[in-house]
Amino acid sequence: MADRSYTVSGDNQTVVASPQLVFLNPSAGGAGVPGFEVLRAWVSQRANATSAQQGVCLGTKVTVFPTMVSATPAKTSLGLPTANLVGNTTGAAGTAGINSSANGGGAEIKVYPDNFNVLNGWLWVPTPAETMQFMPGGTSGFFSQFTSTPGTLTGWSFGVVYREIG
Numbered sequence: 001m002a003d004r005s006y007t008v009s010g011d012n013q014t015v016v017a018s019p020q021l022v023f024l025n026p027s028a029g030g031a032g033v034p035g036f037e038v039l040r041a042w043v044s045q046r047a048n049a050t051s052a053q054q055g056v057c058l059g060t061k062v063t064v065f066p067t068m069v070s071a072t073p074a075k076t077s078l079g080l081p082t083a084n085l086v087g088n089t090t091g092a093a094g095t096a097g098i099n100s101s102a103n104g105g106g107a108e109i110k111v112y113p114d115n116f117n118v119l120n121g122w123l124w125v126p127t128p129a130e131t132m133q134f135m136p137g138g139t140s141g142f143f144s145q146f147t148s149t150p151g152t153l154t155g156w157s158f159g160v161v162y163r164e165i166g
Helices: none
Strands: 005-013 020-025 035-045 053-061 067-070 095-102 108-117 122-124 132-134 141-146 156-165
Touching (some): 005 020, 005 095, 035 053, 141 156
Antiparallel strands (some): 020 095
8 A cells, every 4th residue: 555645745836924824723533533643844945146144943723714815735656546534724623834924823832843054945854763743533743834034025935745654
């Protein structure tokens, strides 16, 4: 059976403030409903030729969730079934979204804070012991986020690869 990996991403996006770039919230639960494991995250920018540092982080968030652009997870293999998570704008259980217009007031834990030069982009590929796992019925969702407002708001591409586990 193929590895059930999916991507949630945005390309050439305009961002505001310090948005949550990707938000994934595990399903509420039930028999046979999978959780997910985050395998990779990235951010890059195409609209700027000036060197600048940008803060980014990966973390967890509990209610109140962000207001997002709906993003349907894409299959990494054509033979895969449709992903368990579905695109949505509210960050509700079992949903995925990108590029928040409002981050919501829920408590956040920044698990992997980092910084990168916008000319180089940023790539996080954890070793197996460093992956982040989210099980159905959990109270926290996963986010990737800018920790400050970038100097240039246009031309951002970002995403995550995750694997369904259960």
